[in-house]
Amino acid sequence: MLVPTVLLLIGFAILIKGADFLVSGSSSIAKKFNISNIAIGLTIVAFGTSTPELLVSVTSSLKGFNSAAFGNIVGSNNFNILMILGVAGLIYPLVVQRNTVVYEVPLSFLAVVILYFLVNDQIVWGGESTNMLSRMDSLILIALFILFMLYIYRTMANASDLEESNIKLYKTPMAIGLIVLGLSMLIGGGTLVVDNAIIIAQKFNISDKLIGLTILAIGTSLPELATSSVAAYKKNTDIAIGNVIGSNIFNMLFILPITGLIKPLEYNTAMNFDMFVFGSATIVLMIFMFTLNTRKLDRWEAFLLFASYFVYTAVLIGLEN
Numbered sequence: 592m593l594v595p596t597v598l599l600l601i602g603f604a605i606l607i608k609g610a611d612f613l614v615s616g617s618s619s620i621a622k623k624f625n626i627s628n629i630a631i632g633l634t635i636v637a638f639g640t641s642t643p644e645l646l647v648s649v650t651s652s653l654k655g656f657n658s659a660a661f662g663n664i665v666g667s668n669n670f671n672i673l674m675i676l677g678v679a680g681l682i683y684p685l686v687v688q689r690n691t692v693v694y695e696v697p698l699s700f701l702a703v704v705i706l707y708f709l710v711n712d713q714i715v716w717g718g719e720s721t722n723m724l725s726r727m728d729s730l731i732l733i734a735l736f737i738l739f740m741l742y743i744y745r746t747m748a749n750a751s752d753l754e755e756s757n758i759k760l761y762k763t764p765m766a767i768g769l770i771v772l773g774l775s776m777l778i779g780g781g782t783l784v785v786d787n788a789i790i791i792a793q794k795f796n797i798s799d800k801l802i803g804l805t806i807l808a809i810g811t812s813l814p815e816l817a818t819s820s821v822a823a824y825k826k827n828t829d830i831a832i833g834n835v836i837g838s839n840i841f842n843m844l845f846i847l848p849i850t851g852l853i854k855p856l857e858y859n860t861a862m863n864f865d866m867f868v869f870g871s872a873t874i875v876l877m878i879f880m881f882t883l884n885t886r887k888l889d890r891w892e893a894f895l896l897f898a899s900y901f902v903y904t905a906v907l908i909g910l911e912n
Contacts, residue, residue: 592794595787602783603810606643609776610814614639616769619761640818640834641841643811646781648850654785657856662803663811664847665865668839670812672872673900679823679831680893686828687886695836698739700873702843707866710858722858729851736844784810800859801911805904868903
């Protein structure tokens with residue numbers, strides 16, 4: 592078991608570095624075209640930190656491990672909102688922009704509600720329906736993602752880019768080389784992670800659902816953890832929480848439907864519990880934003896989110912046994 596474990600860790604390292612190369616090269620090219628820092632952060636960086644989830648979910652789906660593909664997305668979202676916001680808020684209390692509280696966090700909740708009804712066909716349609724994310728379901732989610740991007744564009748049009756650029760500029764051939772290298776590492780790292788995660792799961796008789804919700808979810812969320820933790824340490828609190836909420840929306844409205852368009856995914860209804868946890872955590876986050884210090888996640892609130900992740904993981908393991 593030592594070899595698969597080491598290869599799994601190497602795969603995660605390759606994924607994270609590949610995402611870094613992709614973001615660096617893409618950001619450099621975008622900056623040369625005078626695209627604002629805000630636009631780059633909300634699009635290229637958000638997509639870049641979510642590419643590990645995309646590659647792992649697509650690879651899992653193509654190999655027939657549908658629950659791992661779903662579990663990776665839902666588990667990543669739970670890790671993001673409970674663990675990452677918990678850690679970031681413990682480092683420094685997170686003050687949030689009004690748009691994030693009023694629009695983006697509720698949109699994240701709406702996305703999981705829509706996803707719930709799209710994949711639970713037996714609940715919605717009854718009879719002998721198969722619970723799955725079909726290509727039509729995926730197109731509905733993609734349409735919502737397009738609306739989200741239009742919202743971002745409109746928000747950016749009304750915002751001024753006051754921050755100095757901290758994006759490193761590369762010569763165009765170098766930037767293109769970083770993009771190609773990053774994509775190659777993401778593909779290779781994604782394959783390495785999924786293959787060895789499956790070996791470990793089968794060795795210990797762990798379901799692909801659980802390994803998707805835990806090992807794959809945590810591993811592919813490491814870029815978001817690093818980004819939000821560093822942002823909180825530097826007191827860039829809006830970036831810290833915006834990265835998490837944006838990543839969750841990307842996961843549900845872009846990455847999961849892209850996976851479903853490539854290959855429709857059968858859905859395990861046992862994962863309804865995990866979607867309920869995410870929906871509940873999002874509601875709790877909204878409540879935190881409107882209590883005591885308005886639009887601020889205090890340290891004690893962050894600790895509750897942080898502790899809740901360990902309770903959630905313990906329940907997952909208990910349900911598996």
